[in-house]
Amino acid sequence: MDFFVQVLIDGLMNGAIYGLVAAGLSLIWGVMDVINFAHGEFLMVAMYTCYWIGMLVGLDPLFSWVLTGAFLFFLSAGSYKFIVRRSIGKAAMAPLLATFGLSIFLKNFCLNRFTPNFRLLSGTSLEGKVTHIFGAIVSQPKLVTAIFSLVMLCVLHYMIKKTRIGRAIQATAMDREAAELMGVDTERIFTLVFGIGGMCVGIAGGFMTSYLAVFPEVGALFSLIAFVVVALGGFGSIPGALCAALLIGLVESFAGFYIAPVMKYVAVFALYLAVVLVRPKGLFGW
Amino acid sequence: MSDVILRVSNISCYYGQMQAVKDMSLEVRRGEIVAIIGANGAGKSTLMKSIAGLVAPRRGTIEFEGAKITGAPANRLIRKGISYVPEGRRLFANLSVRENLELGAFVEKDNKKIKDRLDEIFELFPILKEREHQRAHTMSGGEQQMCAIARGLMSAPKLLMLDELSLGLMPSLVEKVMESVVAINKKGVSILLVEQMVQEALEISARGYVAQVGRIVREGTAKELLDSDEVRRAYMGM
Numbered sequence: 001m002d003f004f005v006q007v008l009i010d011g012l013m014n015g016a017i018y019g020l021v022a023a024g025l026s027l028i029w030g031v032m033d034v035i036n037f038a039h040g041e042f043l044m045v046a047m048y049t050c051y052w053i054g055m056l057v058g059l060d061p062l063f064s065w066v067l068t069g070a071f072l073f074f075l076s077a078g079s080y081k082f083i084v085r086r087s088i089g090k091a092a093m094a095p096l097l098a099t100f101g102l103s104i105f106l107k108n109f110c111l112n113r114f115t116p117n118f119r120l121l122s123g124t125s126l127e128g129k130v131t132h133i134f135g136a137i138v139s140q141p142k143l144v145t146a147i148f149s150l151v152m153l154c155v156l157h158y159m160i161k162k163t164r165i166g167r168a169i170q171a172t173a174m175d176r177e178a179a180e181l182m183g184v185d186t187e188r189i190f191t192l193v194f195g196i197g198g199m200c201v202g203i204a205g206g207f208m209t210s211y212l213a214v215f216p217e218v219g220a221l222f223s224l225i226a227f228v229v230v231a232l233g234g235f236g237s238i239p240g241a242l243c244a245a246l247l248i249g250l251v252e253s254f255a256g257f258y259i260a261p262v263m264k265y266v267a268v269f270a271l272y273l274a275v276v277l278v279r280p281k282g283l284f285g286w
Numbered sequence: 287m288s289d290v291i292l293r294v295s296n297i298s299c300y301y302g303q304m305q306a307v308k309d310m311s312l313e314v315r316r317g318e319i320v321a322i323i324g325a326n327g328a329g330k331s332t333l334m335k336s337i338a339g340l341v342a343p344r345r346g347t348i349e350f351e352g353a354k355i356t357g358a359p360a361n362r363l364i365r366k367g368i369s370y371v372p373e374g375r376r377l378f379a380n381l382s383v384r385e386n387l388e389l390g391a392f393v394e395k396d397n398k399k400i401k402d403r404l405d406e407i408f409e410l411f412p413i414l415k416e417r418e419h420q421r422a423h424t425m426s427g428g429e430q431q432m433c434a435i436a437r438g439l440m441s442a443p444k445l446l447m448l449d450e451l452s453l454g455l456m457p458s459l460v461e462k463v464m465e466s467v468v469a470i471n472k473k474g475v476s477i478l479l480v481e482q483m484v485q486e487a488l489e490i491s492a493r494g495y496v497a498q499v500g501r502i503v504r505e506g507t508a509k510e511l512l513d514s515d516e517v518r519r520a521y522m523g524m
Contacts, residue, residue, distance in 0.1 A: 167389055224311060
Protein backbone atom coordinates (compact mmCIF):
# COMPACT_ATOMS: atom_id res chain seq x y z
CA MET A 1 0.00 0.00 0.00
CA ASP A 2 2.80 2.39 0.92
CA PHE A 3 4.49 1.63 -2.36
CA PHE A 4 1.30 2.25 -4.25
CA VAL A 5 0.93 5.76 -2.82
CA GLN A 6 4.59 6.44 -3.44
CA VAL A 7 4.36 5.38 -7.08
CA LEU A 8 1.11 7.28 -7.53
CA ILE A 9 2.51 10.53 -6.17
CA ASP A 10 5.71 10.18 -8.18
CA GLY A 11 3.66 9.65 -11.32
CA LEU A 12 1.44 12.64 -10.66
CA MET A 13 4.39 14.91 -9.94
CA ASN A 14 6.21 13.87 -13.09
CA GLY A 15 2.98 14.24 -15.01
CA ALA A 16 2.40 17.80 -13.84
CA ILE A 17 5.91 18.78 -14.87
CA TYR A 18 5.54 17.10 -18.26
CA GLY A 19 2.30 19.06 -18.57
CA LEU A 20 4.01 22.41 -18.33
CA VAL A 21 6.81 21.36 -20.68
CA ALA A 22 4.27 20.10 -23.21
CA ALA A 23 1.91 23.07 -22.86
CA GLY A 24 4.31 25.37 -24.68
CA LEU A 25 4.76 22.91 -27.51
CA SER A 26 1.03 22.32 -27.73
CA LEU A 27 0.24 26.02 -27.83
CA ILE A 28 2.71 26.72 -30.65
CA TRP A 29 1.49 23.72 -32.58
CA GLY A 30 -2.17 24.54 -32.03
CA VAL A 31 -1.94 28.18 -33.00
CA MET A 32 0.68 28.14 -35.73
CA ASP A 33 0.83 24.56 -37.00
CA VAL A 34 4.54 24.70 -36.44
CA ILE A 35 6.34 21.86 -34.69
CA ASN A 36 9.04 23.39 -32.58
CA PHE A 37 11.84 20.83 -32.59
CA ALA A 38 13.96 23.13 -30.46
CA HIS A 39 11.51 22.87 -27.57
CA GLY A 40 13.60 20.39 -25.62
CA GLU A 41 16.70 22.47 -26.21
CA PHE A 42 14.92 25.53 -24.89
CA LEU A 43 14.34 23.51 -21.73
CA MET A 44 18.02 22.65 -21.63
CA VAL A 45 18.99 26.30 -22.09
CA ALA A 46 16.61 27.24 -19.28
CA MET A 47 18.27 24.73 -16.99
CA TYR A 48 21.75 25.98 -17.84
CA THR A 49 20.59 29.54 -17.30
CA CYS A 50 19.24 28.66 -13.91
CA TYR A 51 22.34 26.65 -13.10
CA TRP A 52 24.69 29.49 -13.94
CA ILE A 53 22.58 32.05 -12.12
CA GLY A 54 22.79 29.77 -9.10
CA MET A 55 26.56 29.20 -9.47
CA LEU A 56 27.62 32.74 -10.26
CA VAL A 57 25.15 34.91 -8.38
CA GLY A 58 23.99 32.39 -5.81
CA LEU A 59 20.33 32.92 -6.54
CA ASP A 60 18.14 29.96 -5.62
CA PRO A 61 16.00 28.30 -8.35
CA LEU A 62 13.03 29.15 -6.13
CA PHE A 63 13.54 32.73 -7.28
CA SER A 64 15.57 32.51 -10.45
CA TRP A 65 12.73 30.82 -12.36
CA VAL A 66 11.37 34.30 -12.91
CA LEU A 67 14.56 35.23 -14.74
CA THR A 68 14.79 32.01 -16.74
CA GLY A 69 11.11 32.33 -17.67
CA ALA A 70 11.66 35.88 -18.92
CA PHE A 71 14.91 34.98 -20.67
CA LEU A 72 13.32 32.04 -22.48
CA PHE A 73 10.35 34.17 -23.46
CA PHE A 74 12.65 36.53 -25.29
CA LEU A 75 14.90 33.78 -26.66
CA SER A 76 11.91 31.93 -28.06
CA ALA A 77 10.11 35.02 -29.38
CA GLY A 78 13.41 36.10 -30.94
CA SER A 79 13.93 32.72 -32.62
CA TYR A 80 10.49 33.10 -34.11
CA LYS A 81 11.07 36.63 -35.33
CA PHE A 82 14.49 36.04 -36.81
CA ILE A 83 14.43 32.39 -37.87
CA VAL A 84 11.10 30.57 -37.86
CA ARG A 85 9.06 33.42 -39.38
CA ARG A 86 11.22 33.40 -42.48
CA SER A 87 10.51 29.71 -43.00
CA ILE A 88 6.71 29.87 -42.72
CA GLY A 89 4.74 29.83 -45.95
CA LYS A 90 7.62 28.32 -47.88
CA ALA A 91 8.02 24.57 -48.39
CA ALA A 92 6.06 22.50 -45.89
CA MET A 93 9.22 21.12 -44.31
CA ALA A 94 10.91 24.49 -43.92
CA PRO A 95 9.71 25.45 -40.40
CA LEU A 96 10.42 21.93 -39.26
CA LEU A 97 13.98 22.05 -40.53
CA ALA A 98 14.48 25.57 -39.20
CA THR A 99 13.58 24.57 -35.64
CA PHE A 100 15.53 21.33 -36.02
CA GLY A 101 18.58 23.34 -37.05
CA LEU A 102 18.07 25.63 -34.10
CA SER A 103 17.97 22.62 -31.75
CA ILE A 104 21.23 21.27 -33.16
CA PHE A 105 22.84 24.65 -32.80
CA LEU A 106 21.74 25.11 -29.19
CA LYS A 107 22.79 21.60 -28.22
CA ASN A 108 26.22 21.91 -29.76
CA PHE A 109 26.72 25.40 -28.47
CA CYS A 110 26.17 24.16 -24.92
CA LEU A 111 28.29 21.07 -25.58
CA ASN A 112 31.09 23.32 -26.74
CA ARG A 113 30.81 25.86 -23.95
CA PHE A 114 29.81 23.72 -20.99
CA THR A 115 31.19 20.23 -21.85
CA PRO A 116 28.96 17.13 -21.92
CA ASN A 117 29.37 16.67 -18.14
CA PHE A 118 26.42 16.47 -15.81
CA ARG A 119 26.15 19.51 -13.57
CA LEU A 120 23.98 19.54 -10.48
CA LEU A 121 23.30 22.79 -8.72
CA SER A 122 24.09 22.14 -5.06
CA GLY A 123 23.35 24.15 -1.98
CA THR A 124 19.82 25.10 -3.01
CA SER A 125 17.41 25.84 -0.18
CA LEU A 126 15.26 22.74 -0.68
CA GLU A 127 18.12 20.34 -1.39
CA GLY A 128 17.53 16.90 0.08
CA LYS A 129 14.42 17.96 1.96
CA VAL A 130 11.46 15.60 1.94
CA THR A 131 7.84 15.66 2.95
CA HIS A 132 5.83 12.66 4.08
CA ILE A 133 2.43 12.28 2.44
CA PHE A 134 0.37 9.22 3.45
CA GLY A 135 3.53 7.30 4.14
CA ALA A 136 5.15 8.26 0.85
CA ILE A 137 8.45 10.09 0.86
CA VAL A 138 8.24 13.07 -1.45
CA SER A 139 11.18 15.16 -2.52
CA GLN A 140 10.41 18.80 -1.83
CA PRO A 141 12.14 20.35 -4.85
CA LYS A 142 10.15 18.09 -7.12
CA LEU A 143 6.92 18.70 -5.25
CA VAL A 144 7.39 22.45 -5.52
CA THR A 145 8.12 22.11 -9.24
CA ALA A 146 4.99 20.00 -9.76
CA ILE A 147 2.73 22.32 -7.81
CA PHE A 148 4.10 25.33 -9.60
CA SER A 149 3.61 23.62 -12.94
CA LEU A 150 -0.05 23.14 -12.13
CA VAL A 151 -0.41 26.78 -11.10
CA MET A 152 1.24 27.94 -14.31
CA LEU A 153 -1.03 25.72 -16.40
CA CYS A 154 -4.08 27.22 -14.71
CA VAL A 155 -2.82 30.75 -15.30
CA LEU A 156 -2.13 29.93 -18.94
CA HIS A 157 -5.54 28.36 -19.42
CA TYR A 158 -7.27 31.31 -17.82
CA MET A 159 -5.30 33.73 -19.95
CA ILE A 160 -6.28 31.97 -23.17
CA LYS A 161 -9.93 31.50 -22.30
CA LYS A 162 -10.77 34.72 -20.53
CA THR A 163 -8.56 37.61 -21.55
CA ARG A 164 -8.76 39.80 -24.62
CA ILE A 165 -5.34 38.73 -25.84
CA GLY A 166 -6.30 35.10 -25.20
CA ARG A 167 -9.34 35.53 -27.42
CA ALA A 168 -7.08 36.91 -30.11
CA ILE A 169 -4.84 33.85 -29.77
CA GLN A 170 -7.84 31.52 -30.10
CA ALA A 171 -9.13 33.42 -33.11
CA THR A 172 -5.73 33.27 -34.79
CA ALA A 173 -5.57 29.53 -34.17
CA MET A 174 -8.99 28.93 -35.71
CA ASP A 175 -8.73 31.19 -38.77
CA ARG A 176 -5.76 33.44 -39.22
CA GLU A 177 -7.22 35.51 -42.04
CA ALA A 178 -10.52 36.09 -40.21
CA ALA A 179 -8.60 37.10 -37.08
CA GLU A 180 -6.65 39.57 -39.17
CA LEU A 181 -9.98 41.01 -40.37
CA MET A 182 -11.04 41.52 -36.75
CA GLY A 183 -8.03 43.74 -36.28
CA VAL A 184 -5.74 41.15 -34.67
CA ASP A 185 -2.12 41.62 -35.68
CA THR A 186 -1.54 37.90 -36.16
CA GLU A 187 2.16 38.34 -36.74
CA ARG A 188 2.46 39.75 -33.23
CA ILE A 189 0.28 36.94 -31.88
CA PHE A 190 2.66 34.41 -33.45
CA THR A 191 5.63 36.08 -31.81
CA LEU A 192 3.78 36.20 -28.50
CA VAL A 193 2.75 32.54 -28.71
CA PHE A 194 6.30 31.46 -29.45
CA GLY A 195 7.42 33.57 -26.51
CA ILE A 196 4.85 32.00 -24.19
CA GLY A 197 5.87 28.54 -25.41
CA GLY A 198 9.45 29.34 -24.47
CA MET A 199 8.39 30.82 -21.17
CA CYS A 200 6.66 27.56 -20.19
CA VAL A 201 9.86 25.56 -20.54
CA GLY A 202 11.80 28.47 -19.09
CA ILE A 203 9.84 28.26 -15.87
CA ALA A 204 9.73 24.45 -15.85
CA GLY A 205 13.47 24.25 -16.52
CA GLY A 206 14.19 26.84 -13.85
CA PHE A 207 12.50 24.79 -11.16
CA MET A 208 13.79 21.46 -12.44
CA THR A 209 17.37 22.60 -11.94
CA SER A 210 16.79 22.29 -8.20
CA TYR A 211 16.72 18.49 -8.43
CA LEU A 212 17.87 17.47 -11.89
CA ALA A 213 21.38 17.50 -13.35
CA VAL A 214 21.97 19.67 -16.41
CA PHE A 215 23.74 18.40 -19.52
CA PRO A 216 23.44 19.24 -23.22
CA GLU A 217 21.23 16.22 -23.99
CA VAL A 218 18.81 16.73 -21.13
CA GLY A 219 16.11 18.15 -23.40
CA ALA A 220 15.89 15.11 -25.66
CA LEU A 221 13.81 12.84 -23.47
CA PHE A 222 11.59 15.64 -22.26
CA SER A 223 10.84 16.84 -25.75
CA LEU A 224 10.05 13.31 -26.87
CA ILE A 225 7.61 12.94 -24.00
CA ALA A 226 6.22 16.39 -24.73
CA PHE A 227 5.47 15.29 -28.31
CA VAL A 228 3.64 12.24 -27.01
CA VAL A 229 1.69 14.38 -24.56
CA VAL A 230 0.69 16.84 -27.26
CA ALA A 231 -0.37 14.09 -29.63
CA LEU A 232 -2.41 12.42 -26.89
CA GLY A 233 -3.87 15.61 -25.52
CA GLY A 234 -4.88 17.19 -28.78
CA PHE A 235 -3.14 20.09 -30.41
CA GLY A 236 -3.54 23.44 -28.74
CA SER A 237 -5.54 22.25 -25.76
CA ILE A 238 -4.02 23.12 -22.39
CA PRO A 239 -6.41 20.96 -20.30
CA GLY A 240 -5.85 18.18 -22.84
CA ALA A 241 -2.10 18.50 -22.41
CA LEU A 242 -2.41 18.35 -18.63
CA CYS A 243 -4.63 15.24 -18.64
CA ALA A 244 -2.40 13.49 -21.14
CA ALA A 245 0.70 14.47 -19.18
CA LEU A 246 -0.70 13.12 -15.92
CA LEU A 247 -1.62 9.90 -17.70
CA ILE A 248 1.88 9.59 -19.12
CA GLY A 249 3.39 10.33 -15.74
CA LEU A 250 1.31 7.62 -14.10
CA VAL A 251 1.96 5.03 -16.79
CA GLU A 252 5.67 5.71 -16.59
CA SER A 253 5.71 5.48 -12.84
CA PHE A 254 3.55 2.35 -12.50
CA ALA A 255 5.20 0.50 -15.36
CA GLY A 256 8.59 1.39 -13.93
CA PHE A 257 7.71 0.02 -10.52
CA TYR A 258 5.40 -2.91 -11.20
CA ILE A 259 6.91 -4.21 -14.44
CA ALA A 260 10.52 -3.12 -14.58
CA PRO A 261 12.33 0.23 -14.61
CA VAL A 262 13.65 -0.42 -18.11
CA MET A 263 10.08 -0.91 -19.32
CA LYS A 264 8.68 2.46 -18.29
CA TYR A 265 9.25 4.25 -21.58
CA VAL A 266 8.21 1.17 -23.51
CA ALA A 267 4.87 1.45 -21.72
CA VAL A 268 4.63 5.18 -22.42
CA PHE A 269 5.30 4.87 -26.13
CA ALA A 270 3.16 1.73 -26.45
CA LEU A 271 0.28 3.71 -24.99
CA TYR A 272 1.00 6.45 -27.49
CA LEU A 273 0.96 4.01 -30.40
CA ALA A 274 -2.27 2.46 -29.18
CA VAL A 275 -4.01 5.81 -28.92
CA VAL A 276 -2.76 7.01 -32.29
CA LEU A 277 -4.02 3.82 -33.90
CA VAL A 278 -7.45 3.97 -32.29
CA ARG A 279 -8.02 7.72 -32.07
CA PRO A 280 -5.59 9.68 -34.28
CA LYS A 281 -6.78 13.09 -33.14
CA GLY A 282 -5.72 12.32 -29.60
CA LEU A 283 -7.71 11.66 -26.47
CA PHE A 284 -8.97 15.19 -26.10
CA GLY A 285 -8.37 16.69 -29.54
CA TRP A 286 -10.97 18.39 -31.66
CA MET B 287 -22.22 65.41 -55.53
CA SER B 288 -21.78 63.40 -52.34
CA ASP B 289 -18.18 62.76 -51.39
CA VAL B 290 -16.32 59.60 -52.19
CA ILE B 291 -15.41 57.37 -49.23
CA LEU B 292 -13.57 54.69 -51.20
CA ARG B 293 -11.76 55.13 -54.47
CA VAL B 294 -10.03 52.23 -56.21
CA SER B 295 -7.89 53.27 -59.17
CA ASN B 296 -6.56 50.87 -61.77
CA ILE B 297 -5.53 48.06 -59.46
CA SER B 298 -4.09 44.76 -60.63
CA CYS B 299 -3.71 41.70 -58.40
CA TYR B 300 -1.87 38.47 -59.01
CA TYR B 301 -1.78 35.04 -57.44
CA GLY B 302 1.69 33.98 -58.45
CA GLN B 303 1.69 34.30 -62.22
CA MET B 304 -2.07 34.35 -62.54
CA GLN B 305 -3.63 37.77 -62.83
CA ALA B 306 -6.96 37.79 -61.02
CA VAL B 307 -7.72 41.50 -61.18
CA LYS B 308 -6.87 43.51 -64.29
CA ASP B 309 -6.86 47.26 -64.00
CA MET B 310 -10.08 47.59 -62.02
CA SER B 311 -11.41 50.94 -60.83
CA LEU B 312 -14.45 51.81 -58.78
CA GLU B 313 -15.72 54.21 -56.18
CA VAL B 314 -18.17 54.18 -53.32
CA ARG B 315 -19.76 57.40 -52.12
CA ARG B 316 -20.66 58.06 -48.52
CA GLY B 317 -23.96 56.45 -47.58
CA GLU B 318 -24.28 54.45 -50.79
CA ILE B 319 -24.88 50.77 -51.44
CA VAL B 320 -22.77 49.66 -54.38
CA ALA B 321 -22.88 46.19 -55.88
CA ILE B 322 -20.22 44.37 -57.88
CA ILE B 323 -21.84 41.63 -59.90
CA GLY B 324 -20.48 38.97 -62.13
CA ALA B 325 -19.91 35.25 -62.51
CA ASN B 326 -17.47 33.02 -60.65
CA GLY B 327 -13.85 33.83 -61.33
CA ALA B 328 -14.53 37.40 -62.39
CA GLY B 329 -12.09 38.66 -59.78
CA LYS B 330 -14.75 40.15 -57.52
CA SER B 331 -13.58 38.53 -54.32
CA THR B 332 -9.95 39.28 -55.05
CA LEU B 333 -10.89 42.90 -55.55
CA MET B 334 -12.65 42.89 -52.17
CA LYS B 335 -9.70 41.21 -50.51
CA SER B 336 -7.31 43.78 -51.89
CA ILE B 337 -9.48 46.60 -50.50
CA ALA B 338 -9.67 44.82 -47.14
CA GLY B 339 -5.90 44.41 -47.03
CA LEU B 340 -5.70 40.63 -47.39
CA VAL B 341 -4.18 40.73 -50.87
CA ALA B 342 -1.67 43.39 -51.85
CA PRO B 343 -2.32 44.80 -55.32
CA ARG B 344 0.73 44.86 -57.56
CA ARG B 345 -0.32 48.06 -59.31
CA GLY B 346 -2.82 50.83 -58.73
CA THR B 347 -3.96 52.73 -55.67
CA ILE B 348 -6.75 52.47 -53.11
CA GLU B 349 -7.88 55.55 -51.21
CA PHE B 350 -10.15 55.57 -48.19
CA GLU B 351 -11.53 58.91 -47.02
CA GLY B 352 -8.91 60.63 -49.13
CA ALA B 353 -5.92 58.77 -47.61
CA LYS B 354 -3.92 56.19 -49.51
CA ILE B 355 -4.31 52.71 -48.01
CA THR B 356 -2.81 50.57 -50.77
CA GLY B 357 -1.03 47.55 -49.28
CA ALA B 358 -1.93 48.32 -45.65
CA PRO B 359 -2.60 45.11 -43.66
CA ALA B 360 -6.17 44.14 -42.77
CA ASN B 361 -5.62 44.61 -39.04
CA ARG B 362 -4.90 48.31 -39.65
CA LEU B 363 -7.73 48.92 -42.08
CA ILE B 364 -10.41 47.83 -39.66
CA ARG B 365 -9.14 50.54 -37.32
CA LYS B 366 -9.70 53.08 -40.08
CA GLY B 367 -13.29 51.93 -40.52
CA ILE B 368 -13.25 49.28 -43.23
CA SER B 369 -14.91 46.02 -42.25
CA TYR B 370 -14.93 43.01 -44.55
CA VAL B 371 -17.35 40.09 -44.16
CA PRO B 372 -15.57 37.40 -46.14
CA GLU B 373 -17.02 34.85 -48.49
CA GLY B 374 -18.02 31.69 -46.65
CA ARG B 375 -18.61 33.66 -43.43
CA ARG B 376 -15.45 32.49 -41.69
CA LEU B 377 -16.91 32.54 -38.20
CA PHE B 378 -14.80 31.24 -35.34
CA ALA B 379 -16.53 27.90 -35.29
CA ASN B 380 -15.73 26.78 -31.76
CA LEU B 381 -16.56 30.10 -30.13
CA SER B 382 -20.03 31.19 -29.09
CA VAL B 383 -22.02 33.78 -31.00
CA ARG B 384 -21.32 36.27 -28.23
CA GLU B 385 -17.58 35.60 -28.37
CA ASN B 386 -17.59 35.95 -32.14
CA LEU B 387 -19.31 39.31 -31.85
CA GLU B 388 -16.92 40.46 -29.16
CA LEU B 389 -14.01 39.58 -31.42
CA GLY B 390 -15.66 41.73 -34.07
CA ALA B 391 -15.16 44.62 -31.68
CA PHE B 392 -11.55 43.62 -30.96
CA VAL B 393 -10.26 47.07 -31.93
CA GLU B 394 -12.65 48.77 -29.50
CA LYS B 395 -11.29 48.88 -25.95
CA ASP B 396 -14.19 50.68 -24.31
CA ASN B 397 -16.42 47.97 -22.81
CA LYS B 398 -19.35 50.33 -22.54
CA LYS B 399 -19.30 50.94 -26.29
CA ILE B 400 -19.04 47.22 -26.99
CA LYS B 401 -22.07 46.62 -24.80
CA ASP B 402 -24.06 49.33 -26.59
CA ARG B 403 -23.19 47.91 -29.98
CA LEU B 404 -24.18 44.42 -28.87
CA ASP B 405 -27.58 45.75 -27.83
CA GLU B 406 -27.94 47.52 -31.15
CA ILE B 407 -27.03 44.36 -33.04
CA PHE B 408 -29.39 42.18 -31.06
CA GLU B 409 -32.11 44.63 -31.98
CA LEU B 410 -31.24 44.26 -35.66
CA PHE B 411 -30.85 40.47 -35.47
CA PRO B 412 -33.04 39.22 -32.59
CA ILE B 413 -32.22 35.62 -33.49
CA LEU B 414 -28.60 36.20 -32.45
CA LYS B 415 -29.74 37.21 -28.98
CA GLU B 416 -31.48 33.85 -28.67
CA ARG B 417 -28.37 32.06 -29.89
CA GLU B 418 -25.99 34.17 -27.84
CA HIS B 419 -24.27 31.30 -26.04
CA GLN B 420 -24.50 28.73 -28.79
CA ARG B 421 -21.36 27.76 -30.67
CA ALA B 422 -21.23 29.40 -34.07
CA HIS B 423 -20.93 26.21 -36.10
CA THR B 424 -24.07 24.71 -34.63
CA MET B 425 -26.32 27.36 -36.20
CA SER B 426 -28.06 27.20 -39.56
CA GLY B 427 -26.51 28.82 -42.63
CA GLY B 428 -28.77 31.84 -42.46
CA GLU B 429 -28.08 32.43 -38.79
CA GLN B 430 -24.37 32.08 -39.41
CA GLN B 431 -24.57 34.64 -42.19
CA MET B 432 -26.36 37.07 -39.90
CA CYS B 433 -23.76 36.43 -37.24
CA ALA B 434 -21.01 37.17 -39.78
CA ILE B 435 -22.63 40.44 -40.81
CA ALA B 436 -23.19 41.34 -37.16
CA ARG B 437 -19.57 40.58 -36.37
CA GLY B 438 -18.55 42.84 -39.23
CA LEU B 439 -20.65 45.62 -37.72
CA MET B 440 -19.20 45.33 -34.23
CA SER B 441 -16.25 47.53 -35.10
CA ALA B 442 -18.70 50.32 -36.05
CA PRO B 443 -17.30 50.57 -39.58
CA LYS B 444 -17.80 53.44 -42.01
CA LEU B 445 -17.60 51.04 -44.94
CA LEU B 446 -18.97 47.52 -44.72
CA MET B 447 -17.91 45.11 -47.46
CA LEU B 448 -20.07 42.02 -47.92
CA ASP B 449 -18.82 39.13 -50.01
CA GLU B 450 -21.34 36.65 -51.46
CA LEU B 451 -23.95 37.00 -48.74
CA SER B 452 -26.39 34.75 -50.51
CA LEU B 453 -24.04 31.81 -50.86
CA GLY B 454 -25.76 28.66 -49.64
CA LEU B 455 -28.90 30.43 -48.43
CA MET B 456 -32.40 29.63 -49.55
CA PRO B 457 -34.18 32.39 -51.50
CA SER B 458 -36.49 33.52 -48.69
CA LEU B 459 -33.46 33.98 -46.45
CA VAL B 460 -31.58 35.91 -49.11
CA GLU B 461 -34.38 38.44 -49.12
CA LYS B 462 -34.25 38.71 -45.35
CA VAL B 463 -30.49 39.21 -45.33
CA MET B 464 -30.80 41.87 -48.04
CA GLU B 465 -33.40 43.66 -45.92
CA SER B 466 -30.99 43.80 -43.02
CA VAL B 467 -28.33 45.21 -45.35
CA VAL B 468 -30.69 48.04 -46.20
CA ALA B 469 -31.40 48.58 -42.50
CA ILE B 470 -27.68 48.81 -41.78
CA ASN B 471 -27.23 51.25 -44.66
CA LYS B 472 -30.00 53.44 -43.24
CA LYS B 473 -27.91 53.83 -40.09
CA GLY B 474 -25.31 55.58 -42.22
CA VAL B 475 -22.90 52.78 -43.11
CA SER B 476 -21.66 52.79 -46.71
CA ILE B 477 -21.85 49.34 -48.24
CA LEU B 478 -19.95 47.57 -50.99
CA LEU B 479 -21.26 44.16 -51.85
CA VAL B 480 -20.29 41.38 -54.16
CA GLU B 481 -23.06 39.10 -55.35
CA GLN B 482 -23.96 36.41 -57.79
CA MET B 483 -27.65 36.96 -57.08
CA VAL B 484 -27.69 39.88 -59.48
CA GLN B 485 -31.32 40.89 -59.30
CA GLU B 486 -31.51 40.85 -55.51
CA ALA B 487 -28.27 42.79 -55.19
CA LEU B 488 -29.16 45.48 -57.70
CA GLU B 489 -32.60 45.97 -56.21
CA ILE B 490 -31.13 47.33 -52.99
CA SER B 491 -28.14 49.14 -54.56
CA ALA B 492 -27.74 52.66 -55.85
CA ARG B 493 -25.08 51.76 -58.38
CA GLY B 494 -23.42 48.70 -59.74
CA TYR B 495 -20.32 47.42 -61.52
CA VAL B 496 -20.21 44.38 -63.75
CA ALA B 497 -17.02 42.33 -63.53
CA GLN B 498 -15.91 39.84 -66.14
CA VAL B 499 -12.70 37.79 -66.15
CA GLY B 500 -10.81 40.29 -64.05
CA ARG B 501 -12.11 43.51 -65.57
CA ILE B 502 -14.92 45.94 -64.87
CA VAL B 503 -16.81 45.81 -68.16
CA ARG B 504 -19.72 48.01 -67.26
CA GLU B 505 -20.91 50.43 -64.62
CA GLY B 506 -24.03 52.42 -64.01
CA THR B 507 -26.92 53.06 -61.69
CA ALA B 508 -28.64 49.96 -60.46
CA LYS B 509 -31.66 50.82 -62.53
CA GLU B 510 -29.65 51.13 -65.74
CA LEU B 511 -28.06 47.75 -65.12
CA LEU B 512 -31.35 46.10 -64.22
CA ASP B 513 -32.89 47.43 -67.43
CA SER B 514 -29.95 46.49 -69.60
CA ASP B 515 -30.62 43.58 -71.91
CA GLU B 516 -27.04 42.53 -71.75
CA VAL B 517 -27.04 42.20 -67.96
CA ARG B 518 -30.43 40.54 -67.94
CA ARG B 519 -29.35 37.96 -70.48
CA ALA B 520 -25.96 37.24 -69.00
CA TYR B 521 -26.80 37.13 -65.31
CA MET B 522 -30.51 36.81 -64.78
CA GLY B 523 -31.28 34.25 -67.44
CA MET B 524 -33.93 36.41 -69.06
